[in-house]
Amino acid sequence: MKRIIYSIYVDIPAAEHYGTTSKSKHDTTEKAEITVDAFKEHYDRLIKCKTVYADRIGVSFKMYEYDNQYKEFETKFKENYPEVTGYEIINFYKLHLLNELSQTYDEVLYLDFDVIPMNHSPNFFEEWDLSKGICVVEQNDKIVHHVEASQSIRSPTAKYYNCQAMLLDGGYHPNNDVINTGIIGASAEHIKQLDYFGGLEHIIEMMTALRSDDYAATGLYPQNIIIDMFRYDNETIFSYKIKVNEVPVQWFAPDWHYLFDFQRFVPDYAFFVHAICKDFDCVWRKYDA
Numbered sequence: 001m002k003r004i005i006y007s008i009y010v011d012i013p014a015a016e017h018y019g020t021t022s023k024s025k026h027d028t029t030e031k032a033e034i035t036v037d038a039f040k041e042h043y044d045r046l047i048k049c050k051t052v053y054a055d056r057i058g059v060s061f062k063m064y065e066y067d068n069q070y071k072e073f074e075t076k077f078k079e080n081y082p083e084v085t086g087y088e089i090i091n092f093y094k095l096h097l098l099n100e101l102s103q104t105y106d107e108v109l110y111l112d113f114d115v116i117p118m119n120h121s122p123n124f125f126e127e128w129d130l131s132k133g134i135c136v137v138e139q140n141d142k143i144v145h146h147v148e149a150s151q152s153i154r155s156p157t158a159k160y161y162n163c164q165a166m167l168l169d170g171g172y173h174p175n176n177d178v179i180n181t182g183i184i185g186a187s188a189e190h191i192k193q194l195d196y197f198g199g200l201e202h203i204i205e206m207m208t209a210l211r212s213d214d215y216a217a218t219g220l221y222p223q224n225i226i227i228d229m230f231r232y233d234n235e236t237i238f239s240y241k242i243k244v245n246e247v248p249v250q251w252f253a254p255d256w257h258y259l260f261d262f263q264r265f266v267p268d269y270a271f272f273v274h275a276i277c278k279d280f281d282c283v284w285r286k287y288d289a
Contacts, residue, residue: 001106001107001125002104002105002106002107003059003060003105003106003107003108003109003125004059004060004061004062004101004104004105004107004108004109005050005053005054005059005060005061005062005108005109005110005111006061006062006063006064006097006101006108006109006110006111007047007050007061007063007064007110007111007112007113007115008063008064008065008090008093008094008097008112008113009039009043009046009047009063009064009065009113010065010066010070010090010093011036011039011040011066034278035278038114038278038280039113039114039278041280042280045280045284046113046114046116046280047063049116049117049287050063050111050115050117052117053117053121057123057124057125057126058123059109059125062101064093064094064097070093073089073093073096074086074089074093077089077092077093080201081204081232083204083208083232084204084232085232088231088232088233088234091181091233091234091235092234094110094112094181094234095181095196095197095234095238096197097110098110098184098186098191098196099191099196099197102186102188102191102192103188105188106187106188107125107130107185107186107187107188108184108185108186108187108188108191109124109125109183109184109185110181110183110184110185111182111183111272112181112182112183112274114182114274114275114276114278114280115182115183115272115273115274115275116272116273116275116280116283116287117271117272118266118270118271118272118273118286118287119287120271121271121272122271124185124256125185127256128185128250128256130185130186130187130190131187131189132248132250133190133247133248133249133250134184134185134186134187134190134191134194134242134247134248134249134250135183135184135185135186135249135250135251135252135256136179136180136181136183136184136185136238136249136250136251136252136257137179137180137182137183137251137252137256137257137259138177138178138179138180138251139156139178139179139180139259140156140160140177140178142155142156142157142178143156143157143160143178144157154231154233155229156178157229158229158230158231158233159178159179159233159235159236159239160176160178161229161230162207162210162229162230162231162233162236163176163178163236163239163240163243164176165210165230166203166206166207166210166236166240167240167243167244169206169209169210170206170244172243172244173243175243176239176240176242176243177239177242177249178235178239179235179238179239179242180235180257180259180274181234181235181238182257182274182276183252183256183257183272183274190247190248193245193247194238194241194242194245194247195241195245196237196238196241200237203237203240204232207230207231207232207236210230211230211231254267254269254270255269255270255271256271256272257272257274258270258271258272258273258274259274259276260273260274260275260276260277260279260282260283261276261277262277264277264279264282265282266282266283266286273286
């Protein structure tokens with residue numbers, strides 16, 4: 001059984017994180033700069049903690065950065081889909097790598113650069129039977145229904161309604177799950193079944209049409225959702241593909257994907273800490289304890 005853990009870090013300007021489309025007061029360049037600065041400050045240790053974990057459980061680790069491979073992917077993606085932002089391209093790239101690695105490895109674990117495997121974390125590949133489905137976390141409890149005001153283009157609410165509109169447009173049942181792809185564990189078999197990039201051109205065209213004034217005129221969704229919240233989000237497409245291709249899924253509990261944000265607290269049970277708030281110093285204190 002060949003297994004690998006990988007992560008990605010590509011430094012892009014803060015202004016590209018949200019592009020020019022988001023109307024949420026929270027999607028600011030200042031907010032993005034916090035992320036950019038935190039990654040630079042903690043760069044070495046964010047790589048080391050993943051390397052240490054991979055070594056401890058006896059699997060390979062590979063770090064992907066701004067190299068020729070990424071530049072080639074970025075150039076082609078921009079040529080084909082000029083409407084997509086630099087931040088969005090990075091998130092498509094990580095799923096491109098998931099596909100690439102599945103050609104060589106039987107099982108793959110992806111960790112966002114801001115995910116920290118804690119010192120007491122057990123062997124992921126021994127704890128999870130990946131033959132039963134792709135491992136991700138759902139954030140359905142974060143959906144705000146009956147939205148009256150615009151939210152972030154990367155909010156669970158935006159992803160839920162965007163995926164719902166895509167499913168309806170394709171003639172599928174609209175039920176979907178909001179998936180966070182900050183941590184993904186999957187077998188090569190299920191990565192192939194997901195077929196993430198299959199028909200991507202059609203999907204991007206559909207997402208563009210769903211953001212249009214013409215679609216808003218149908219009255220199915222209010223304009224503040226369609227125009228202000230729909231984007232080309234990798235997680236929206238991931239959820240769509242899960243449903244359309246009927247891919248089995250296993251849901252992470254908070255121990256394996258602890259979403260560390262406003263609570264500013266890391267519990268003892270957390271194995272993988274996803275530092276959304278970028279307060280890495282707080283995580284390191286727990287890590288070193």
